[in-house]
Structure formats: structure tokens, C-alpha cells
Amino acid sequence: MHSTPNPHTLSLFIRKLESISALTNEERQAIQSLPVRIHNFDAGQDIVRDGDQPTHCCLILNGWACRYKLLTLGKRQILSFHIPGDIPDLQSLHIHTMDHSVAAMTKATVAIIPHESLRNLTEYFPEIAATLWRNTLIDAAVFREWLICLGRRSALKRIAHLFCELYLKMQAVGLAGGYRCPLPMNQADLADALGLTPVHVNRVLQEIRGRDLITLRSQMLEIKKWDELVRVSEFDPAYLQLARSAAGETVGNATLCLAL
Amino acid sequence: MHSTPNPHTLSLFIRKLESISALTNEERQAIQSLPVRIHNFDAGQDIVRDGDQPTHCCLILNGWACRYKLLTLGKRQILSFHIPGDIPDLQSLHIHTMDHSVAAMTKATVAIIPHESLRNLTEYFPEIAATLWRNTLIDAAVFREWLICLGRRSALKRIAHLFCELYLKMQAVGLAGGYRCPLPMNQADLADALGLTPVHVNRVLQEIRGRDLITLRSQMLEIKKWDELVRVSEFDPAYLQLARSAAGETVGNATLCLAL
DNA sequence: CGACACATTGACCAGACTCAAAGCTAGTGG
DNA sequence: CCACTAGCTTTGAGTCTGGTCAATGTGTCG
Numbered sequence: 001m002h003s004t005p006n007p008h009t010l011s012l013f014i015r016k017l018e019s020i021s022a023l024t025n026e027e028r029q030a031i032q033s034l035p036v037r038i039h040n041f042d043a044g045q046d047i048v049r050d051g052d053q054p055t056h057c058c059l060i061l062n063g064w065a066c067r068y069k070l071l072t073l074g075k076r077q078i079l080s081f082h083i084p085g086d087i088p089d090l091q092s093l094h095i096h097t098m099d100h101s102v103a104a105m106t107k108a109t110v111a112i113i114p115h116e117s118l119r120n121l122t123e124y125f126p127e128i129a130a131t132l133w134r135n136t137l138i139d140a141a142v143f144r145e146w147l148i149c150l151g152r153r154s155a156l157k158r159i160a161h162l163f164c165e166l167y168l169k170m171q172a173v174g175l176a177g178g179y180r181c182p183l184p185m186n187q188a189d190l191a192d193a194l195g196l197t198p199v200h201v202n203r204v205l206q207e208i209r210g211r212d213l214i215t216l217r218s219q220m221l222e223i224k225k226w227d228e229l230v231r232v233s234e235f236d237p238a239y240l241q242l243a244r245s246a247a248g249e250t251v252g253n254a255t256l257c258l259a260l
Numbered sequence: 261m262h263s264t265p266n267p268h269t270l271s272l273f274i275r276k277l278e279s280i281s282a283l284t285n286e287e288r289q290a291i292q293s294l295p296v297r298i299h300n301f302d303a304g305q306d307i308v309r310d311g312d313q314p315t316h317c318c319l320i321l322n323g324w325a326c327r328y329k330l331l332t333l334g335k336r337q338i339l340s341f342h343i344p345g346d347i348p349d350l351q352s353l354h355i356h357t358m359d360h361s362v363a364a365m366t367k368a369t370v371a372i373i374p375h376e377s378l379r380n381l382t383e384y385f386p387e388i389a390a391t392l393w394r395n396t397l398i399d400a401a402v403f404r405e406w407l408i409c410l411g412r413r414s415a416l417k418r419i420a421h422l423f424c425e426l427y428l429k430m431q432a433v434g435l436a437g438g439y440r441c442p443l444p445m446n447q448a449d450l451a452d453a454l455g456l457t458p459v460h461v462n463r464v465l466q467e468i469r470g471r472d473l474i475t476l477r478s479q480m481l482e483i484k485k486w487d488e489l490v491r492v493s494e495f496d497p498a499y500l501q502l503a504r505s506a507a508g509e510t511v512g513n514a515t516l517c518l519a520l
Numbered sequence: 521c522g523a524c525a526c527a528t529t530g531a532c533c534a535g536a537c538t539c540a541a542a543g544c545t546a547g548t549g550g
Numbered sequence: 551c552c553a554c555t556a557g558c559t560t561t562g563a564g565t566c567t568g569g570t571c572a573a574t575g576t577g578t579c580g
Contacts, residue, residue: 069408072494077411079404091401094394099401099499122390126383133393134354140396141351141359143403144339148329150410151337151455155536186558195411200536202560218546234332239359415568446526460568462528 009036009111013059016085016173019243020131027125034121036111041104043184047088048102054092056114060084063108064184068192069100078193080142081105081166081185085173090136093118106184134241141239150195153234155204158194160233163214165240167223172242183221269296269371273319276345276433279503280391287385294381296371301364303444307348308362314352316374320344323368324444328452329360338453340402341365341426341445345433350396353378366444401499410455413494415464418454420493423474425500427483432502443481 014031017023023031038061041047047058047065058065065088067079079100082088088102093115104110122129142165149158166183170176187205191198208214213229215222223229274291277283283291298321301307307318307325318325325348327339339360342348348362353375364370382389405425409418426443430436447465448458456464468474473489475482483489 067404069404071408071412075412077408079407091397094390095397095401095501097498100404123386126386126389129386129389129393130354130382133389133396136393136400137351137355137396140400140403141355143400143407144327144329144360147339147403147406147410148331148337150407151452152331152335188558192411197537198559199538199561202558203536206560238357241355448526457569458526459528459570463568466528 009038009061010034010059012061012085012173013111017128017131019172020134020241021127023127027128030121030125031128034113034117036113039110039112041108041110043104043106043108046101046103047108047110048092048098050098050101052098053096054089054098054115056112057087057092057118058089058102059087059111059113061109061111064105065102065108065110066105066185066189066193067100067102076192077195078189080139080146081193083170083173083175087135090132090139093132105189138241141241145239146193155194155196155200156207157233158196159190159201159204159208160213160229161235162190162194163221163223164230164233164235164237167221168237168240168242172240179223179226181221181223182219183216184219269298269321270294270319272321272345273371277388277391277395279432280394280501281387283387287388290381290385291388294373294377296373299370299372301368301370303364303366303368306361306363307368307370308352308358310358310361312358313356314349314358314375316372317347317352317378318349318362319347319371319373321369321371324365325362325368325370326365326449326453327360327362336452337455338449340399340406341453343430343433343435347395350392350399353392365449398501401501405499406453415454415456415460416467417493418456419450419461419464419468420473420489421495422450422454423481423483424490424493424495424497427481428497428500428502432500439483439486441481441483442479443476444479 010032014023014028017031036059039058041063048054050069060082062084065082065086067082067088069077069079071077080088082102089098092098118132122132145161145165149161153161163183167176167179167181170181175182187201188198190196191201194201196204205216209216211228213223213225213232215224229235270292274283274288277291296319299318301323308314310329320342322344325342325346327342327348329337329339331337340348342362349358352358378392382392402425405421409421413421423443427436427439427441430441435442447461450456451458451461454461465476469476471488473483473485473492475484489495
């Protein structure tokens with residue numbers, strides 16, 4: 001379950017923060033020396049639970065996670081998807097009780113960082129504080145965009161929109177490119193994220209495939225007509241705040257960030 | 261349009277922050293001396309627009325505002341409602357381009373605070389930074405709860421849930437009590453917030469009234485059966501992070517925060 | 521009084537849901 | 551290497567919540 005952190009553990013984190021704003025050497029040093037524990041999770045396992053009062057945050061090093069909330073009658077709403085470089089429970093630094101859970105969607109490696117260390121970091125380095133704050137603000141922007149999807153877009157647009165979003169997020173950390181992107185979720189997960197039923201997701205996926213916009217098999221999404229997918233979903237990547245939103249560009253080395 | 265700030269302008273802000281965490285005298289002083297301009301808006305007027313790159317934040321002193329986004333075909337999604345004490349565009353401090361608009365829903369008085377002053381404040385007072393950060397995290401928690409509503413709750417539950425939320429928020433700043441609460445919005449606004457059509461909102465409101473849960477006329481909501489409303493909407497106030505969630509208690513002086 | 525904004529009603533429609541059954545497919549164990 | 555299983559995906563038929571369009575009330579304000 002546990003393993004020893006190695007000196008490169010936090011480089012993903014640093015790269016993520018640097019994609020938001022520059023760091024000084026001193027800041028980089030301070031982050032590098034955060035005391036972390038590494039934890040491995042199985043697919044489907046909870047990382048943090050609704051109602052918990054966490055004393056640490058979880059940086060995803062490898063694999064996918066999602067935030068979700070269970071409701072009455074077995075209903076579930078997935079609130080967000082998270083990929084390497086994300087800290088899905090960063091809000092727990094200032095909101096002490098979890099109002100939802102975080103689960104691993106694949107086998108996942110997670111760096112566990114004590115709140116205390118993060119608080120010290122933000123106290124001494126207001127720039128880092130601002131960058132982490134900004135991180136949570138981008139999360140909020142994504143929540144707003146999902147709100148728009150659930151409130152005002154058809155099932156087809158929702159699915160297409162989500163595919164655009166996830167592809168760009170993965171591309172931004174070098175884990176996707178050439179319009180191909182791992183997508184380790186089943187149709188029930190998509191349904192729970194998009195406010196639909198699995199049966200309807202299935203039918204709409206057939207429609208999208210029928211229009212030759214994507215292929216999706218064995219956990220791999222391929223976007224065959226990016227421009228068209230963007231058009232039908234009314235997708236505008238601005239809310240993701242990706243520095244160089246390389247929508248449409250392939251990345252050189254798709255395994256860049258896996259080299260941990 | 262403009263008017264001169266008076267020494268009490270920021271007391272609402274201070275009270276709001278103090279409801280989140282204690283302030284030192286020095287911190288209180290620093291906030292008190294923020295340079296603000298006061299601006300009045302008419303009902304329906306935009307305060308900040310989608311695409312703007314604001315150089316200041318807007319603290320609502322009086323009246324209601326909402327965040328919204330316009331979509332194709334005249335569709336609109338309301339993302340949040342805001343009441344006195346809120347800073348609906350606080351995220352603009354770290355996200356430079358607005359991805360939605362903020363509009364006044366009533367005649368509204370707003371204190372305009374330069375980003376620069378807020379940045380200085382957060383740099384010198386990490387505690388204040390943390391408190392403002394926490395504020396935006398609570399906003400995000402509300403987005404998540406709305407996501408759950410739009411994704412997995414029926415029209416009736418959504419409406420009932422929103423009424424519970426707005427009542428508690430208003431009560432927390434002393435603007436509602438005795439299960440009565442101003443609600444300055446029409447059925448089209450409710451529809452745009454809840455992902456429904458005005459016609460359907462109308463029908464469901466009749467159903468809720470028919471069950472004698474609420475009355476709603478001339479912009480005034482009265483909750484006649486709080487417990488029942490909470491039950492049918494599966495409302496759990498935890499996400500609002502109200503210090504002393506006085507669900508069910510009346511407040512002494514309902515005009516407390518109007519005394520600006 | 522007339523105009524306007526908003527609420528309400530009716531008739532009809534459609535996107536999405538429900539329930540249930542039948543295919544696939546990737547692992548697993550014999 | 552194949553049969554079995556478990557978990558997903560796909561299909562079908564029928565239903566329902568909520569949407570659409572258009573008309574009619576109602577209340578407020580100049």
C-alpha cells in the first residue's frame with residue numbers, strides 16, 4: 001500500500017503550478033521538500049469520504065479519480081474527474097468537513113500532503129498560496145461549466161462537451177495527443193456525471209459514433225472530427241484556463257508526465 | 261450613480277469575514293481603510309460582463325445579484341444568486357477573464373474594491389487571504405450542490421432545495437427570519453437557475469403551494485412547513501458552512517445588515 | 521385606461537427514463 | 551484451451567417528466 005517517496009515525486013506538482021505562474025528557486029525548493037507519503041489505491045476505492053475531516057490533501061500522481069456524492073435511492077452524482085497533477089480535495093485545507101467523496105477510477109498513485117505543511121507553505125509564500133487558490137478557482141469554473149451543461153444542454157451536447165474538456169485537460173499535462181485520449185470510465189460513470197441514465201448514454205454514444213465524430217473502445221477515446229465535436233457541443237475552452245490551449249495541436253511526448 | 265463611501269461601508273464585509281474566522285484589530289483596520297467606490301445599479305443591469313477583464317471586485321452592500329451565462333438560441337443559465345455581503349466576482353482576483361456575467365436582480369448598491377488593494381491585503385495578511393479563499397471555496401460547494409440538483413433531482417426537489425438554501429443564506433446575514441424571506445425573482449429566473457422552463461416552474465410551484473409548504477407572492481417567500489420542505493428536497497445545509505446554522509430559529513433583528 | 525410584465529392554463533410533443541432481456545468481452549480457473 | 555463468469559454494452563417496448571407553443575388572466579404603474 002505504502003511506498004517511499006522519491007525525489008521526483010513532486011515534480012509533477014511543480015510543473016502543474018508552473019503552468020499557472022512562475023516559481024522562484026526558493027519556492028521550488030520549498031515544494032520539493034514537502035513531506036509526502038505515497039499511497040496506492042485500487043480502481044473504485046475511496047480516497048476520501050463524504051463526512052471525513054481530512055488532515056491532508058491528495059495529489060494524484062498516476063491514474064484517474066472522481067469526486068462524487070451518493071444520494072437516496074442509490075443515485076450518484078459525479079462532480080468532477082481528476083487526472084495526474086490534480087489535487088481533488090484541495091478545498092479541505094479551508095473547509096474542514098468533506099461534503100462529498102473522492103474515489104480512484106483506476107489503479108492510482110497518490111501523494112498525501114499534510115495540511116499543516118501546505119498551510120506553512122502558503123503562509124511563507126503568498127505566491128504559492130495565490131497559485132493554489134487559483135487552482136481551486138479553476139475547479140469552480142469547471143463546476144460552473146458543468147452546471148451549464150446539466151441545466152441547458154441536450155444529452156448529446158453534454159457528452160460531446162465532456163469529451164472535449166477531458167481531452168484538453170489530458171493534453172495539457174501531456175497524457176493525450178493526436179486526438180487520442182485514455183478514458184477509463186464506463187457508460188454508467190458518464191451517466192452519473194452528466195445527469196443521464198446509462199441506457200440513454202449508450203444510445204447517444206451510438207449517435208455520436210454514427211456521425212463519425214469519435215470512436216470509443218477499450219477505454220480509449222479517439223476524436224475523429226475535433227472541430228465538429230467542438231461545434232456541436234458549443235465548447236469554448238476558455239474556462240479551463242489552459243495557458244497555451246493547444247486545441248488541435250499534437251503533443252511531442254505523450255508520456256511526459258508519466259515519467260515519475 | 262456614484263456616491264461617497266462612508267466609514268460604515270465595509271462593516272458588512274468585516275462582519276461577513278468574521279463569521280468565517282476571527283480578525284485582529286490590525287486586520288480589521290486594514291479592511292476598513294480599503295479604498296472603495298460605491299456604485300448603484302438598476303434591476304437587470306449588468307455589473308460585470310462575460311469576457312471582461314476586471315480590475316476590481318464587487319461587494320454587494322444592498323440588493324440581490326446573480327451570475328449567469330448567455331448561450332445560443334437565447335438560452336440562459338443562472339449560476340448563483342448573491343445577497344448583501346457577497347463578492348460574486350472575487351474569483352476575478354486570480355482569473356483574469358470573466359467566463360460569465362454578473363447582473364443586479366434588484367436595485368443594488370455595490371462597493372467596488374480595486375484588485376490591487378485586495379492583493380496587497382492578502383499579501384500582508386495571510387489570514388485574510390485564507391478567509392477570502394475559503395469564501396470562494398464555499399461558492400464552489402454551492403456550485404457542487406446545484407450540480408447535484410440539476411443532475412439528479414426532480415423539478416419539485418430542485419425548487420424546494422433552492423428555497424431552503426436561499427432562506428438560510430438570507431437568515432445568516434440577518435435579512436430573513438420567521439420563515440419569511442424576500443425573493444426578488446420571477447418564475448423565468450427560477451427556471452434559468454434550475455434548468456427548467458418557466459411553464460414547468462409555474463406548475464410545480466402550484467404543486468408546492470398546494471401541499472401548503474410555502475406561499476410566494478409579491479417577491480416574498482414564506483415557508484410554512486420548514487421540516488417538510490427540507491425533507492422533500494433532501495436538503496442538508498452542511499455545504500453552506502454557516503457557522504451557527506440556525507435552521508428553524510428566528511433572528512432578532514431582521515434589518516440588522518441593512519443599517520449601512 | 522392602456523401598456524407591459526408576469527403568471528397561468530391547455531393541448532400536444534419529445535427527450536429521456538424504466539424495466540427487462542439479450543449480447544459482448546476480458547478475465548479466471550479447470 | 552475452453553467454459554464460465556462478471557461486468558458492461560446494446561436493444562426493445564412502453565412510460566413519463568418536463569418542454570413547446572399559443573392563448574388568456576392578473577396586477578401594477580404611468
